[in-house]
Amino acid sequence: MTRSVNRALEIVYLLLSDNSKKGWQISEIAENLKLPLSTTHRLIGTLIEHKLITQSIDTKRYLIGPRWLEIGLLQLEKMDLRTIARPIMERLSYEVKESVYLSIPDDYFSFPIERIDSPMKVRIVENLGERIPMNIGAPNKVMLAHMASSKVEEILTKLLQTKEERREFLEALKQIRSAGYSISVAEKTEGTVSIAAVIKEFDNQVAGAISIGLLSHDLSEKRVAELSNAVIRCADEISARLGG
Template sequence: MTLLTTIIPNEEKEEWSATEVSRELDIPIQTVHRLLSSLSENGFVFKNKETKKFRLGLNLMQLGLSIRDNLLVRNSALPIMGELTKRIKESVFLTVPEGNEGVLIECVDCELLLKSIEPIGRRTPLCTGASKKVILAHMKNRMKLQIIRALVEQGKIVDSKKFECELRNIKESGFAISYGEITKGTVSIAAPIFSWEGDVVASISIGGQEERFRDQQVKRYIYEIKKAAEEVSKELGWIKPR
């Protein structure tokens, strides 16, 4: 698994040689060759016959998509996300928590030229961006404090008291809004999605270019995203408290 995460493509490198992997991980090159060959045979790694270098194989994408496609929250949210995008002409996103991070698992793009571009699978700490903060704000207190402590230790949160105050405000209002916290010049408005047990399991958010998010639009988007989140939650069996 460490080897697979090592050869994730980036802006500078798409393929890795066995020697580069060996040097990066400080593992004997014979071991690297054996592991890469085994992974290649099973389609998790692809070997370029011309360069003799390796990159991640498509079987990994198939595994990832199979997990995403079978998520109940995604299947319940997708039709509602599509209808919301048609109404507001902005992109709509679905994020789920995993550990101390939020993972973007689905996006329904609008038809506007200046869309908010976010890659599926992108991971961001639960302290950054509306779609993550709204999840953390609605977690059970013990879990929430545990995650905050971990993010403080990682240097992701500078002022924990100020951040906890922000989370309290988010929970009271039922939505979160962020400006350029992940992508400069964009706005995100998010609301929590709950399971039948009342636990927060995801967030749904509207994202787009800041110039399109004026006061009246923001008010409308807040209403729309809270309504959509409630609809998805009801699909999951959640009953709104009286």
């Protein structure tokens, strides 16, 4: 039973591993996981039965199923961080007239769990739940800047190929930690800017990051100062309510 569960989970993790891929053929799944085709077919049948994966009618490829969304949404409702942060994020978005995001770390990745859209007609909209490598984007960098050095080293060794890249990245993290916020320009989406500050829990551990997303043509030194001060203030308020 344990072996079957492990193999079924490996299929799920494989389907999650490439956001750009529009589904997997059963032969690809079997080949990647080095499983017999018959075993793969049996496991997929069980996962489909429980709506954990689904098959496209058009392409016959397999995708993550709707049950995970249901599970995720139920879990999100239980998260104190999201509950505490949302009203503060709403206030921040109204104040700065930009979209505001809440992200949490997950091993070598992060993902946004809450979003308040800008009240303006032209605005930045990023997808909730999208996994983003920890070396990309302002929210991730500001979280890394406040993590334990051993954890940072582990993450950067996984994500950056050379010692020189890691050395330069660590220098950038020092500057972020000193400034109290991080800013990224067009790192994930062309024409956009993100400004982020870290959220900490009662034990001074990183709980997440709050960020403001805006169009790059709206950027100026004055605007950066305004937004960085605002996002730090809100991150500190959330941290205080978490006991950080």
